[in-house]
Every structure is written in structure tokens, then in C-alpha cells.
Amino acid sequence: MSDMAKNLIIWLVVAVALMSVFNNITPSESASGAENYTQFIKDVRQGQIREVKISDRQIKGIKRSGEKFETLIPTAYDKDLLNDLIENDVRIIGVPPEEPSLFTSILISWFPMLLLIGVWIFFMRQMQGGGGKGAMSFGKSKARLMGEDQIKTTFKDVAGCDEAKEEVQELVDYLKDPSKFQKLGGKIPKGVLMVGQPGTGKTLLAKAVAGEAKVPFFAISGSDFVEMFVGVGASRVRDMFDQAKKSAPCIIFIDEIDAVGRQRGAGMGGGHDEREQTLNQMLVEMDGFEGNEGIIVIAATNRPDVLDPALLRPGRFDRQVVVGLPDVRGREQILNVHMRKVPLSNDVEPALIARGTPGFSGADLANLVNEAALFAARSDKRLVDMTDFEKAKDKIMMGAERKTMVMDDAEKEMTAYHEAGHAIVGRMVPEHDPVYKVSIIPRGRALGVTMYLPEKDRFSHSKQHLESNISSLYGGRLAEQIIYGDEKVSTGASNDIERATDLASKMVTQWGLSEKLGPLLYAEEEGEVFMGRSSAKHKNISDETARLIDKEVRAIIDKNYERARQILQDNMDILHSMKDALMKYETIDAKQIDDLMERKEVREPAGWNEKGDKSNNSNNDNTEEQKEESSTSSDQEQPKDA
Structure with a gap:
């Protein structure tokens, strides 16, 4: 029975009960007329009244003409009334006071208690997230069941993760034909843990498995198990697996399993009783005394490091499927999937867009296609063209243009020198990604942006490449220092200094790229460097080693700082020329x-008209792969780390 039908029946019962109470309380007999007491006494004395019925202070009667009437005695007792009635030959009938029905009495006496119970149930449903399953169904599973025909997602809708699809293809084959594996003594994995960064398509891949296998699909989030009452989560786990057994073979998908599967007893202040009991019940259900044949649990998380080891052992989550960021080919396939629903112009080339979006996840690429469609809609276009994708890509990578922000010529010129310094050093140092675009148009939190063009997806970095990045990061500050002097250097390089220092620190403490310190680890975890300073977590190092780390980090910074200075001093004419081009074209x-x-003489950018104004197509038509390198010219306008 649907929830709507249940609610309708409940309201009908309530309506019938109210009507019954109303009928019991309302008098069944009503008079056709009412008159005041004075007129009633006059009628009695004039002999016009034939019969009266007296109940407490209420009088109902019939006149000799046949007309019915009713009135009310104004005082508790009228000693002359009976004498008047008897003297005028009026028939007197005494009626006992009307007693309420048993149902009405019970309702009236219990109404306050029922009201309190109703309010308590309402608030309990709110706290427990009733979800329309009834006020007392705290221990029932909140898993949403999708039938075989409800899931339309298949492997055709998943792109960019071919290796992950191959891993889960076995699940589809098993669900379609279990005997193929069972006759050889093989057992399908009971659990598959999908690990990957946010937006890489873990949930989509799980849906595709269910869509391909045509089996019921139970979807639930890890946070749906844990509640304020201890034992509720464990009860929900039991109920979920009981429902799954009735629908086997089926798939249970638990999103963000780290919400309930965190390592037991970890952290300060002891464990969390409710979460740990929920985890214990899940461990028992997945591999306990009772087998759950035909039930495959697929879980997704981007924090596998915090999960309990008992959850990851063979027999529970037997297999871990890594859903990583897509490569160039994968990005092209993902773009083709998302572009199906968008009317495209003939000049759109997914391969070129894919090359220009390194590091984008599947969700990022879906957002890119959507932003391009929005740009086309704002321009009243019928088709989405390559210019719209360029605008969308620039907006996502660099931020939206801040057209309302007006900089004076002096600040604009300083920003131009700053970005020109990044670009020139980036072009001169070895193994650096080629400079792709330089802009002094304020975007997002940055007053200027220098973008680099990675020639391919990088999975590791050489020492030379890292040192070249440090040199280019200091190019902007050095350009300001050389042109305006030490007293005029702005705060715009604060983010550049932070990133350069972080790179140098990691080279020394994590990546073993220091000759004096050698290939040893001096940092407890990535991003946390300890140089002899007090910290909650620290690596045991001597004071002498801490001083040596400081010296090595400083040596790397000084070496590349001076290299960048020399490059700019040797190319001052290019620095001035690039500043002039940026001031003219932005x-x-x-x-x-x-x-x-x-x-050489600088050619005009694409889309630049004869009047010197940028047209609507002023965005660069090149669609190469890009990498953002931002810098600012204001202490209040500092971009986040790219």
C-alpha cells in the first residue's frame, strides 16, 4: 500500500471520530423558535402554553397553537414558575440533565494525554528523519530500493575509467549467470570498495553495474545509519540486509562509508558507541555465521585511510577499485557522453578541449559542458560553439571576469609587469610547462593570471622541473623589484612565496631531493613539515638537523630566486614590450x-577589431591543455593555491 493511501485512510478515521464526537455532543432535538423568559411567563398566564419540558434551567415546550419554543430560566430557581404552570393547566414534564456518552467522556478526559503523546511522536519523527515510514520505525532501514527497470544507467554512460569498469564487469557477469563461477568453485567478491577523489564517478559506476545486471539496487548513505540512540544503526543494518535477502541477487550501495566505517577506538576521547556498534553489525552481516549469497555490497569513499582494517579484509571488502582522475583519452570520452544532450556547432572538437583540461574530474567536465551551454544561451545562440567552451574553461580555471572592478593605470601597469615576469621566466627555465596565456583582467580573487600549457599529463616531477616552477613563481615579485625598487614591491606575491616555499620544503623533507640531507623522511605527513618547532605530531629530529633543513630550504629558494633575477635582467627589453602589449590588449x-x-612586432589577438576594442570573440581560439598559475597585486586579492 502506498504512503498516500495510508495517509488517506488515517485522515478518514480521524474525520469519522470527530463526526461521532460532534454528534454525541450536539443536541439531537432542536426547537423551531426561541423566546425570552418574560414573554414565556406572559404566554403561560394567558393560557397559550400546552406543555413544557424542564431540564435544569432549560425549558422546551409546545404552545396550544402547535408551535415549538425554548427559553432559559434566568436564575437558578424560580419558585413562582411551577405555581403559574399548574394554575394555567400546563402539562409539566421533568427531564434529567443530558449525560455525555462514554466515548465523549473518555475523549475529554484523555485528550491532554493524547495531545502530549502526539507531540512527542512528531518530534521523535523529526529527530529520527521518519521519511514517511511511521513514527516508531527507528530501526528500519532507510535504503532506497530501485527496481530492475528504474535504473537506466549502463556502462555506455560511464567513461574515462576503463580499468575500473573491467574490475566491476565480473560482478555483472556473476549476477547474470552465477553458475558459471560456482561450478568451478569460484566465489564472487562480497564487497567492492570504490576509492577515488570527489567527482570521479564512483556512484555512477555503481549504478551502471546495477543497470547492466538488471538487479534490484539498494542505495543508502553512511550517515543514514548513525542516529542519536545507541543500537538504532545496528538495527538498520540488520533490516537492510534482511530486505536485500528477499530481493537477492541484488546490490547494496553505501555512499560515503567512512561516516560509519571509521577505525574503532581511534582518536582522542575514546570511541563512538553508536557508530562502532553499527560497524560491528555490518562486519557480522558481510561475513558472519550466516551467508548472504547473492548480495554484493558496493561502497564508495574518498578517505580509505580512515576505514577500519576489519572492514577491508578479504571476505568483506575483497576488492578495491580505484576510480582516478581521467587521462586525456578518458576526458575526451567523458566530454562525448555529456555533449550528447547539447546541440553543438561543427567547430567543437572534444579532443582539443580534453587536452586543455588536465586534472579535471568527470564532475568538472560535466560542469564545463553546462557552463558552455549557459554562455551560448546568454548570447541567444542556437548551437554551442568552441568560443563558449573557451569562455567556460577560463571561468572554471581562472574565475569569472570582474568587469565592475576598475584599476588605475599605475596599479594596472604594476600588474602587467608582475605577470610579464612570470611569463618570461617560465619560458626561459628548462622543463617548465610552456606559457599559454597572460591576462591582467581581474578574475576571481586574482588581479592578473599567467597560465601554462602542460605538454602532457604529469604523474611525477623531476628536480629540475620543481626548481623551474620555483623560479617562475618568483618572476612576478622580481619584476616589480627591478622596475620599481625595493620600496615599491607590493604584497601581490604572497601566494607565490607560499607555494614556492612549500615546494622547497617538500623537496627537502619528503621527496629526498637535498644532497646534504639525502633520501630521508623528515615530515610526519604530507603538507606538514617539522623543523624542530613544537607540534602535536612531529618527527624525532635533532636541533642540528632542523637547522640543516632550514638552510637547505633557503639554499633552494636563493638559487632559483637569483636565477629568475638574472633572466629578467638579461631580457629587460622583452619585459617592457610584454608590459606594453598587456596594457594595450589586456x-x-x-x-x-x-x-x-x-x-618581433606583436600581432593583434584573435577577435580584436580595428577600434582597438575586444569583440565578443576575444577569448583565445587556441584549445591546448592549460595549467593555472595565478598571482595578484593586492594583499586583499590573494588567490587560492592552484
Whole structure:
């Protein structure tokens, strides 16, 4: 029975009960007329009254003309009334006071208690997230069941993770034909843990498994198990597996399992009783005395490091499927999937867009396609073209243009020198990603942006590449220092200094790229460097080693700082020329940068009209792979780390 039908029946019962109470309370007999007591006494004395019925202070009667009436005695007792009635030959009938029905009495006496119980049930449902399953169904599973025909997602809708699809293809084959594996003594994994960064498609892949296998799919979040009462989560786990056994073969998908599967007894202040009991029950259900044949548990998390070891052992989550960020080919496949629903122009090339979006997840690429469609809609276009994808890509990677922000010429010029310093050093140092675009248009939190073009997806970095990045990061500050002097250097390089220092620290303490300290680990965890200072978690190092770490970090910074200074001093003419081009065009791309580096006359950017104004198509038509490197010219305008 549906929830709507249940609610309708409940309201009908309530309506019938109220009608019954109303009928019992309301008098069944009503008079056709009412008159005041004075007129009643006059009628009695004039002999016009034939019969009266007296009940307490209420009088109902019939006149000799047949007309019915009723009135009310104004005082508790009228000693002359009976004498008047008897003297005028009026028939007197005494009626006892009307007693309420048993049902009415019970209702009236119990109404306050029932009201309190109703309020308590309402608030308990709110705290427990009743979900329409009834006020007392705290221990019932909140898993949403999707039938075989409800899931339309298949492997065709999943792209960019071919290795992960191959891992879960066995699950589909087993669910379709279990005997193929059972006759050889093989057992399908009871649990599959999908691990990957947010937005890589873990949930989508789980749905595709259910869609391909055509089996029921139970979906639930890890946070749906844990409640304020101890034991509720364990009861929900039992109920969920009981429901799954009735629908086997089926798939149970638990999203964000780290909410309930965290390591027991970890952290300060002891454990969490409710979460630990829920985890214990899940461990028993997945591999306890009772087998759950035909039930496959798929869980997703981006924090596998915090999960309890008992949850990851063979027999529970036997297999871990890593759903990583897609490569160039994977990004192209994902774009093709999302572009199916978008009317595209003939100039759109998914391969070029994929090359220009390194590090994008599947969710990022879906957002890119959506933003491009929104740009086309704002321009009243019928088709989404390549210019819209360029605008969308720039918006996602660099932030939206801040058209209302007006900088004076002096600040604009300083920003131009700053970004030109990044670009020139980036083009001169070895193993650095080529400079792709330079802009002094404020975007997001940055007053200026220098973007680099990675030639391929990088999975590791050499020492030379890291040192070149440090040099280019200091190029902006050095350009300001050389042009304006030490007293005029702005705070715009604060983020550049932070990132350069972080790179140098990791080179020394984590990556073993220091000759004096060698390949040893001096940091407890990534991103947390300990140089002899007090910390809650620290690596045991001597004071002498801490001082040596400081010296090595400083040596790397000084070496690359001086290299960047020398490059800018040797190319001052290019620095001034690039500043002039940025002041004129505001944004220059790789072709204009090539002209500047070769000391040629700078060609006009694409979309620049004869009046010197940027047209609507002023965004660069190049669609190469990009990598953001941002810097600012204001202490209040500091970008986040790219």
C-alpha cells in the first residue's frame, strides 16, 4: 500500500471520530423558535402554553397553537414558575440533565494525554528523519530500493575509467549467470570498495553495474545509519540486509562509508558507541555465521585511510577499485557522453578541449559542458560553439571576469609587469610547462593570471622541473623589484612565496631531493613539515638537523630566486614590450608571447577589431591543455593555491 493511501485512510478515521464526537455532543432535538423568559411567563398566564419540558434551567415546550419554543430560566430557581404552570393547566414534564456518552467522556478526559503523546511522536519523527515510514520505525532501514527497470544507467554512460569498469564487469557477469563461477568453485567478491577523489564517478559506476545486471539496487548513505540512540544503526543494518535477502541477487550501495566505517577506538576521547556498534553489525552481516549469497555490497569513499582494517579484509571488502582522475583519452570520452544532450556547432572538437583540461574530474567536465551551454544561451545562440567552451574553461580555471572592478593605470601597469615576469621566466627555465596565456583582467580573487600549457599529463616531477616552477613563481615579485625598487614591491606575491616555499620544503623533507640531507623522511605527513618547532605530531629530529633543513630550504629558494633575477635582467627589453602589449590588449596568448620572446612586432589577438576594442570573440581560439598559475597585486586579492 502506498504512503498516500495510508495517509488517506488515517485522515478518514480521524474525520469519522470527530463526526461521532460532534454528534454525541450536539443536541439531537432542536426547537423551531426561541423566546425570552418574560414573554414565556406572559404566554403561560394567558393560557397559550400546552406543555413544557424542564431540564435544569432549560425549558422546551409546545404552545396550544402547535408551535415549538425554548427559553432559559434566568436564575437558578424560580419558585413562582411551577405555581403559574399548574394554575394555567400546563402539562409539566421533568427531564434529567443530558449525560455525555462514554466515548465523549473518555475523549475529554484523555485528550491532554493524547495531545502530549502526539507531540512527542512528531518530534521523535523529526529527530529520527521518519521519511514517511511511521513514527516508531527507528530501526528500519532507510535504503532506497530501485527496481530492475528504474535504473537506466549502463556502462555506455560511464567513461574515462576503463580499468575500473573491467574490475566491476565480473560482478555483472556473476549476477547474470552465477553458475558459471560456482561450478568451478569460484566465489564472487562480497564487497567492492570504490576509492577515488570527489567527482570521479564512483556512484555512477555503481549504478551502471546495477543497470547492466538488471538487479534490484539498494542505495543508502553512511550517515543514514548513525542516529542519536545507541543500537538504532545496528538495527538498520540488520533490516537492510534482511530486505536485500528477499530481493537477492541484488546490490547494496553505501555512499560515503567512512561516516560509519571509521577505525574503532581511534582518536582522542575514546570511541563512538553508536557508530562502532553499527560497524560491528555490518562486519557480522558481510561475513558472519550466516551467508548472504547473492548480495554484493558496493561502497564508495574518498578517505580509505580512515576505514577500519576489519572492514577491508578479504571476505568483506575483497576488492578495491580505484576510480582516478581521467587521462586525456578518458576526458575526451567523458566530454562525448555529456555533449550528447547539447546541440553543438561543427567547430567543437572534444579532443582539443580534453587536452586543455588536465586534472579535471568527470564532475568538472560535466560542469564545463553546462557552463558552455549557459554562455551560448546568454548570447541567444542556437548551437554551442568552441568560443563558449573557451569562455567556460577560463571561468572554471581562472574565475569569472570582474568587469565592475576598475584599476588605475599605475596599479594596472604594476600588474602587467608582475605577470610579464612570470611569463618570461617560465619560458626561459628548462622543463617548465610552456606559457599559454597572460591576462591582467581581474578574475576571481586574482588581479592578473599567467597560465601554462602542460605538454602532457604529469604523474611525477623531476628536480629540475620543481626548481623551474620555483623560479617562475618568483618572476612576478622580481619584476616589480627591478622596475620599481625595493620600496615599491607590493604584497601581490604572497601566494607565490607560499607555494614556492612549500615546494622547497617538500623537496627537502619528503621527496629526498637535498644532497646534504639525502633520501630521508623528515615530515610526519604530507603538507606538514617539522623543523624542530613544537607540534602535536612531529618527527624525532635533532636541533642540528632542523637547522640543516632550514638552510637547505633557503639554499633552494636563493638559487632559483637569483636565477629568475638574472633572466629578467638579461631580457629587460622583452619585459617592457610584454608590459606594453598587456596594457594595450589586456590578454595575450601563445602566438603573441612567441612574437615578444623573438623580439618581433606583436600581432593583434584573435577577435580584436580595428577600434582597438575586444569583440565578443576575444577569448583565445587556441584549445591546448592549460595549467593555472595565478598571482595578484593586492594583499586583499590573494588567490587560492592552484
